[in-house]
Each structure stands twice: as structure tokens, then as C-alpha cells.
Amino acid sequence: MAEASCSALLLFGATGDLSRRMLLPSLYALHEDGLIEPGLRIVGTARSEHDDADFRDFAKAALDEFLPADRKDETKLASFLEWLEYQTLDASDIAGFAGLAEKLGDTSCGLSIFLSTAPALFEPTIAGLKSAGLAHEGVRIGLEKPLGNDLASSNRINDAVAAAFAENQIFRIDHYLGKETVQNLMALRFANMMFEPLWNSAGIDHIQITVSETVGLEGRKGFYDDTGALRDMVQNHMLQLLALTAMEPPVDFDATAIRDEKVKVLRALRPVKADEMVRGQYRAGAVKGESVKGYEDDLGQPSETETFVAIKAHVENWRWQGVPFYLRTGKRLGERRSEIVVEFKQVPHNIFGSRLRANRLVIRLQPEEYVRLQVMAKEPGLDRGGIVLREVNLDLSLTTAFAKARRRIAYERLLLDLIEGQQTLFVRRDEVEAQWRWVDGIRKVWATESMEVKGYSAGSWGPNAAIALTERDGRSWND
Numbered sequence: 001m002a003e004a005s006c007s008a009l010l011l012f013g014a015t016g017d018l019s020r021r022m023l024l025p026s027l028y029a030l031h032e033d034g035l036i037e038p039g040l041r042i043v044g045t046a047r048s049e050h051d052d053a054d055f056r057d058f059a060k061a062a063l064d065e066f067l068p069a070d071r072k073d074e075t076k077l078a079s080f081l082e083w084l085e086y087q088t089l090d091a092s093d094i095a096g097f098a099g100l101a102e103k104l105g106d107t108s109c110g111l112s113i114f115l116s117t118a119p120a121l122f123e124p125t126i127a128g129l130k131s132a133g134l135a136h137e138g139v140r141i142g143l144e145k146p147l148g149n150d151l152a153s154s155n156r157i158n159d160a161v162a163a164a165f166a167e168n169q170i171f172r173i174d175h176y177l178g179k180e181t182v183q184n185l186m187a188l189r190f191a192n193m194m195f196e197p198l199w200n201s202a203g204i205d206h207i208q209i210t211v212s213e214t215v216g217l218e219g220r221k222g223f224y225d226d227t228g229a230l231r232d233m234v235q236n237h238m239l240q241l242l243a244l245t246a247m248e249p250p251v252d253f254d255a256t257a258i259r260d261e262k263v264k265v266l267r268a269l270r271p272v273k274a275d276e277m278v279r280g281q282y283r284a285g286a287v288k289g290e291s292v293k294g295y296e297d298d299l300g301q302p303s304e305t306e307t308f309v310a311i312k313a314h315v316e317n318w319r320w321q322g323v324p325f326y327l328r329t330g331k332r333l334g335e336r337r338s339e340i341v342v343e344f345k346q347v348p349h350n351i352f353g354s355r356l357r358a359n360r361l362v363i364r365l366q367p368e369e370y371v372r373l374q375v376m377a378k379e380p381g382l383d384r385g386g387i388v389l390r391e392v393n394l395d396l397s398l399t400t401a402f403a404k405a406r407r408r409i410a411y412e413r414l415l416l417d418l419i420e421g422q423q424t425l426f427v428r429r430d431e432v433e434a435q436w437r438w439v440d441g442i443r444k445v446w447a448t449e450s451m452e453v454k455g456y457s458a459g460s461w462g463p464n465a466a467i468a469l470t471e472r473d474g475r476s477w478n479d
């Protein structure tokens with residue numbers, strides 16, 4: 001164990017929900033597969049008073065609850081738990097960091113920090129780390145959202161972090177980038193010849209990005225009501241999906257090249273006008289056959305916060321001139337689904353009597369993982385009454401094609417990349433700034449136009465106005 005190495009992983013918020021559901025199961029999975037160097041120490045810290053043994057009990061309960069049955073190997077579980085240590089720390093009190101540094105001991109071989117904490121604790125935590133000598137060159141810091149709630153507050157946090165760490169030590173997490181199919185988007189675009197020549201305004205009519213959820217508030221009342229769907233989902237996950245879909249081919253697969261291309265897209269986003277967006281809030285309804293309450297009942301008070309947003313976005317550059325990107329995300333919709341749909345243009349001349357549907361490329365990120373190309377084909381027959389055409393799917397099921405490969409949750413990938421110092425799947429400061437600038441512009445329009453939230457029944461696809469957003473352009477969502 002510890003004596004074999006002087007490198008460590010330090011988890012802030014170690015007794016929180018993210019740690020229980022995602023971080024501890026991910027670390028265990030990496031350990032089980034022998035992917036983390038055996039000598040790495042894992043030290044949890046949080047405000048609550050515990051010792052190493054309590055934290056191991058906490059981790060055991062979390063793993064019992066959240067690890068899939070086929071992952072549980074009693075011997076490896078026991079050795080993983082042995083590995084965990086704990087240090088109580090009130091991050092708002094700078095004095096406590098000396099004790100933390102003492103617990104960590106020699107960190108000269110490398111220290112990776114995962115910081116998921118209340119926004120108010122970011123600055124004191126960074127200052128504490130610095131004062132205790134835990135911000136040296138061998139330290140990397142992973143930052144979990146929310147990193148501010150507008151450009152100004154995000155800049156304050158980023159400035160505080162930059163006062164202690166260089167940008168190449170800072171790993172801003174957007175867990176969507178850890179998802180396998182999101183990375184596959186780059187493989188699809190840049191490892192195949194057939195898509196890229198059409199991947200522009202000459203070949204593509206429009207693009208849709210949907211991230212729909214069936215869950216509601218999930219016990220996050222205060223946070224969610226202060227945040228809303230735009231800042232919770234669009235500012236980060238959906239804009240990253242948009243950037244990966246729209247970016248130019250990077251010169252290679254390294255962190256700088258890829259992030260350079262993404263940030264150009266984010267900077268090219270056109271400010272959105274009032275009639276290009278819809279805000280919604282769920283009312284009572286039924287999701288997956290179960291009746292559910294409306295948002296205000298879930299919250300226990302009246303609210304103007306949006307739980308749904310649909311936006312017609314534009315990327316103002318040569319490649320995407322005139323191609324709308326329709327984005328929509330919401331809670332308590334009829335189905336959990338994340339997908340990118342690329343609708344190509346119609347053929348220039350139709351030689352068949354029947355109507356042709358434009359080709360659609362559907363990239364389903366979750367819950368299923370597939371890439372599906374919808375193409376027109378002839379129905380078998382002698383065609384006495386003329387050729388009959390029908391749309392059929394060319395299907396690539398990633399789940400089937402890679403049935404033997406283990407499916408990993410996003411945090412396994414991101415934690416391993418943090419520990420090993422790979423920055424490609426983390427968000428650079430200039431990207432975050434461009435994301436906030438665009439989102440702040442949208443919120444300004446909401447405020448000046450007094451844009452109200454429109455109700456939608458839980459279990460539907462959002463307010464009717466969201467359907468009208470595409471229909472009035474002669475297009476339709478891929479429902």
C-alpha cells in the first residue's frame with residue numbers, strides 16, 4: 001500500500017452523493033481492473049467527523065448499493081477498502097489544511113485532487129491548499145460543476161484557481177465528455193471518409209441535439225431552482241456536444257488541438273433572439289405510467305425556473321452558415337434520451353414519383369448506444385404501379401458490435417485521466433468563458449423580454465411552443 005509510492009488522490013466532498021454514486025464505484029472499478037497504480041493512496045475529506053474505519057464503512061455501503069452485481073469481487077473489495085483513508089476538514093477554516101498536508105505526507109510523486117464542493121467553498125479551499133503547500137507543480141486539480149452561475153462568478157472561481165495552479169494543472173469536469181459515445185462522435189467524424197465531405201451547410205439541412213430526462217427535482221430543490229435547465233444542462237453538456245459536432249478537424253488528437261477547435265465553435269455562437277427559444281416548466285402528468293406532481297408541487301413553492309429549454313442556435317462561420325442547431329433539454333419528459341440528429345439536405349432532383357425523406361444520421365448517446373443512418377430504399381415488388389420507396393435504417397449498434405468491451409461510467413474515464421494527467425476530455429478556461437458569455441446573453445433576453453415559462457405535462461416532449469420552433473421552419477423533432 002502506501003509505502004510503495006508517494007502519489008495520492010484526494011477527494012473533497014468524499015461523503016457526498018457524487019462520491020457515493022459515482023466516484024467510489026468508479027475508483028473501485030479501476031482498481032478491480034488493475035488500472036490504477038497499486039501504491040496510489042486515496043484520501044477522502046469532508047467536514048463531518050470520521051476516521052479511516054468510518055469512511056471505509058461508508059464506502060462499503062456505497063459500493064454495495066451502486067456496484068453492479070457482476071463487478072463485486074469480495075477479495076478485491078476488501079483490498080480496495082483497505083486503501084481508503086479519511087481526514088476531517090472544514091474547508092472554510094484555513095488552519096485545518098496543515099492537518100490535511102500532514103496526513104498526506106510526501107506528495108512529491110504527484111497529487112491529484114477531485115474537488116466537488118459547494119460554490120462558496122471553492123475559494124477558501126484553493127487558498128487552504130496553497131497555504132499548506134498542496135498546490136505545487138506535481139498537483140493536478142479536478143473541478144466539478146457548478147463552477148459559478150454566470151460569466152462573472154465563473155471568472156472569480158477561475159481566477160482563484162489560477163492564482164494557485166497553472167492551466168495545465170486544472171481539469172474542469174464535464175461528465176458528458178467521459179461518455180463513450182460522446183468520444184465516439186470524434187471517431188465517427190474523423191476516422192471515416194464518408195461523413196466529412198457532407199458535414200457542412202452544403203450537405204446538412206439542420207442538426208438537433210436532445211437531452212431528455214424522466215427524472216424531476218431529485219431532492220436538489222435549492223440548487224436546481226436557483227439554476228434551471230439552461231445553466232444546468234445547456235451551458236455545459238449540450239454546448240460541449242454542439243462543439244464536438246460542429247468543430248473543424250483538429251490537426252491531431254491532443255488536448256490543445258481539440259480544445260482549440262471546440263473553442264472556435266463556442267465563440268462563433270450567434271446571440272439568440274427571443275423568438276428562437278422556449279422556456280418550459282413541468283406540470284403534473286404521468287411518466288412511464290406513473291403519475292407525478294408538477295414542479296411547483298415538488299418544490300413546495302411557486303417558481304419561475306425553467307425545467308425545459310429549447311433553443312434554435314446558429315454557429316456563425318463558413319461551414320455552418322444558415323444551418324440551425326435545435327437544442328432541447330428537460331426534466332420529466334416522456335423518455336430518457338440523449339442524441340444528436342444530423343438531417344442532410346434533400347437530393348437535388350427527385351426522379352421518383354413518391355416523396356423522399358432526407359437522410360438522417362442519428363447518434364444515440366444514451367440509454368442505448370448506436371449510430372443509425374436513415375436511407376431511402378425500394379420496397380421489393382414488381383412495381384406495376386410505380387416504384388415504392390421506404391425509409392430504412394442502416395444500424396450500427398455499438399452495444400452489439402462491442403459486446404465484449406466493458407461499459408464504463410464516465411467518471412472511470414475522467415478519474416483515470418485526471419490521475420494520469422490527460423487533459424483532452426476536460427474543459428479549458430476559454431471554452432467555459434465562451435459558454436457563459438452565450439448563456440448570459442440568453443438570460444439577458446429572458447429578463448428584458450420578461451419571457452415566461454410555459455407549462456408542459458410531465459411525460460410529454462415539452463411545451464407546444466417547442467414543437468412549433470421546428471415546425472414553423474418546416475422541420476420536425478426526431479420524437
Ligand code: BG6
Nearest residue numbers: 145175213215232233237338366
Ligand atoms: C448533471 C445535471 O450535470 O447531469 C443533472 O446537474 C442531470 O440535472 C445530469 O440530471 C444528467 O446526466 P446523465 O449522465 O444522467 O445524462
